[in-house]
Amino acid sequence: MTGRDLLPIPIRDMSFRLTDHNGQPFAPSQWLGRPTMVFFGFTFCPDVCPTTLSDISDWLADLGPEADRLNVALISVDPERDTPTILAEYLSNFDPRIVGLTGRLTGLEKAAADFRATFEKLPRDGDYTMNHTAGVFLFAADGQFTSIIDFHEDRRFAIPKIRRILT
């Protein structure tokens, strides 16, 4: 079985609890009523995560003010090291509309389960790294899952997918 055999549940059925990068409690119901774009990552990752955040920043810039209606969130798969303060500093390098979510490991595990996403902690060189689901999840304003933008997907396909949840 792969991570792609199952789709995320609708946002209205999600029940995880996390904390945003401003230290405020977060519940998925806060996303309802607006289209939503979510991805998983962590700040110790120097390659995939900044690349995804830059891509998303570019997409948001391309979409312009229209994208103000989107919820955009990075869920940290490394809550041990990614405090709200660290996430805030990290995200200050990217589009200000991106919100960072972190919290307790149990909250992250529930979030991953709701998204049918996976993450795995791997010991490495006296430290550890994380393997994690790399795509960007898109949801309509009613919270229904619509599609995933894969990590290596051409941006010509990414923008139309986002436009679809904005209409």
Place this chain on the structure above:
Amino acid sequence: MKRVILATLVVFAAMPALACETVRVGDIEVEHAWSRATIGADRPGVVYLSIRNTGSTDDALIGVATPIAGMPMLHETVVSDGIASMPHTMSMPVPAGQTAALAPGGFHGMLMGLTQALKKGDSFPLTLTFETAGDVTVTVEVLGMGAKEAECPNAQP
């Protein structure tokens, strides 16, 4: 004026476009070496660059070294079934007559154990070891954390 991590490199730093210039060893040409700023020194840094093999013999990049990191290594980001991982890799092929790159989302230099945070505008030396062509040292420019490609005229990411 750029802030340079090693005082001995100040002379190089006076040439702002150095990271955009092409450095050669044997049949190998290296250019557009860049990195991303880091939050502190605990988080690993990254290196991207472009390599051209102008010869008729296949070569391979087999190592990276820099005084600013205790454990520099080659990684390859792999996305399989939607899951991203970045295993160590022993070498990156640089086939005869072709261009290969350390680039976002693929092969990259991973700088573990940084001696200090990388700040936008810094530059540092990186020595690449090729199986056939041997060693060559390039200057890596540190760009912003959100950078996606080298800031050079006609740069490839």
